[in-house]
């Protein structure tokens with residue numbers, strides 16, 4: 667058996683089409699939708715990600731301002747930049763790019779992002795509201811996990827989902843969104859004992875650990891759905907996920923590819939959120 671490939675590309679294209687339509691309608695009504703990306707790192711993969719967001723934004727008619735504070739920016743300078751953008755009526759969405767300089771805590775600083783402009787769900791208020799089942803922007807990656815499952819018609823109600831990773835940007839919010847969809851969720855992390863026993867008992871495995879090859883065939887039940895969130899750069903300039911795709915594809919029922927799975931949907935949703943934030 668070879669797993670069905672759960673591509674994210676078609677879904678991302680559909681989201682982009684709707685986003686472009688919304689941005690055009692807002693422009694016709696006098697609002698140019700704008701996203702601001704605050705950067706305080708010289709990290710090359712972060713720079714690559716920011717360039718890809720700016721390019722994707724341009725394609726759907728959204729402006730993207732990159733506010734580069736430099737790799738030695740202080741927490742106060744980052745907070746002030748976020749507060750300034752929050753007060754700027756021309757900016758509709760704000761993201762704080764990580765990593766940040768040593769001593770700067772992303773979750774704390776993101777509290778300075780206005781809730782209504784928090785399009786990547788980084789403000790702890792957004793995560794708290796998500797946990798409480800109240801409306802808020804979810805981190806785009808977590809939202810992309812659920813969107814891909816929905817797009818491919820994977821049932822969640824009553825099913826056991828193992829989320830591998832407990833970060834604020836992916837694992838925790840994904841767990842909340844999946845709970846809201848009536849899944850039975852187990853959150854696994856680096857201190858989890860016998861990870862394989864837990865994931866192999868799940869109907870759906872969401873791998874978000876940032877560890878290439880972590881999820882092997884032994885971690886997956888026959889016929890299970892595997893969502894690979896991992897994006898790990900390889901030495902030859904490529905990208906691999908957290909799933910040992912060749913062997914897992916022999917046992918899983920369905921598997922997202924890397925690249926071309928969660929990644930494109932994440933970027934598309936981030937921009938979609940930005941048009942929502944700009945909509946009166």
Ligand code: NAD
Pocket residue numbers: 807830831832833834835836837854855856857858861874875876877880895896897898928929930932933
């Ligand atoms: P993180 O480093 O903040 O968190 C990793 C989590 O994985 C931690 O909670 C840790 O406990 C857990 N973990 C680490 N090793 C483990 C192990 N051996 N067994 C079980 N759990 C383990 O990372 P993150 O920001 O949550 O990102 C996770 C991955 O998702 C990375 O590869 C990142 O590049 C990727 N990512 C992808 C997108 C996208 O759009 N596709 C967006 C954000 C992050």
